[in-house]
Amino acid sequence: MLDLLLNLLKGVPATLGVTIGAFALGAVAAVPLVLMRRSRSILISLPARVFIDVMRGMPPVVWLFILFFGLGSGVLQLTSFQAAILGLGLVSAAYLAEIYRGGFATVPAGQAETATALGMTRTDTLRFILAPQILRVSIPPMATFFVSLLKDSTVASTIGVRDIMMFGSQGAQAAGGGFTPFLFAAALYIALSVPVAFLSRVMDERLRRNIAK
Helix, strand or coil: CCCHHHHHHCCCCHHHHHHHHHHHHHHHHHHHHHHHCCCCHHHHHHHHHHHHHHHCCCCCHHHHHHHHHHHHHHHCCCCHHHHHHHHHHHHHHHHHHHHHHHHHCCCCHHHHHHHHHHCCHHHHHHHHHHHHHHHHHHHHHHHHHHHHHHHHHHHHHHHCCHHHHHHHHHHHHCCCCCCCCHHHHHHHHHHHHHHHHHHHHHHHHHHHHHHHC
């Protein structure tokens, strides 16, 4: 049992690497995406809306296959790890853009108008007035999404990423199809998810108290 657990632990760095890398990529890419989505010009907002709907509407494993076995085999030279981060990062960008858009909806429109009346540029208004408030509101759902992304990262094993699920599958094959390795793998995913879920609840409660004040 100890050998099995130690073997599964070898996949933790790849699991966390894919999850954190994809989340970071998505968090950055979601910023221009949500700004495009909020544009009054349909030529700007429509492509963003289509991208968000398409990325959210298809299983993440499909994008991994497209990037790794499609683009990665010819147009781009991607390792399985890079393809996993890019594929899940694009999916994350779509979901996080919607979270950011929900954050925008909580900010009173009068604040932007007041900032404009005071002579602030749109960039400064976004940076100093809107962004801090949007980020504060968005952190709890972002943390919840991170937990979901951690679980979705299991699909990375389908393109050869040596994550927890990959080592779990190998352990099951070595044991003749036993399910014990998968129970240990599930326990590891729960152990990694619980701290983030707890932090998400703490931040959400703190945010609610601050708003109540």
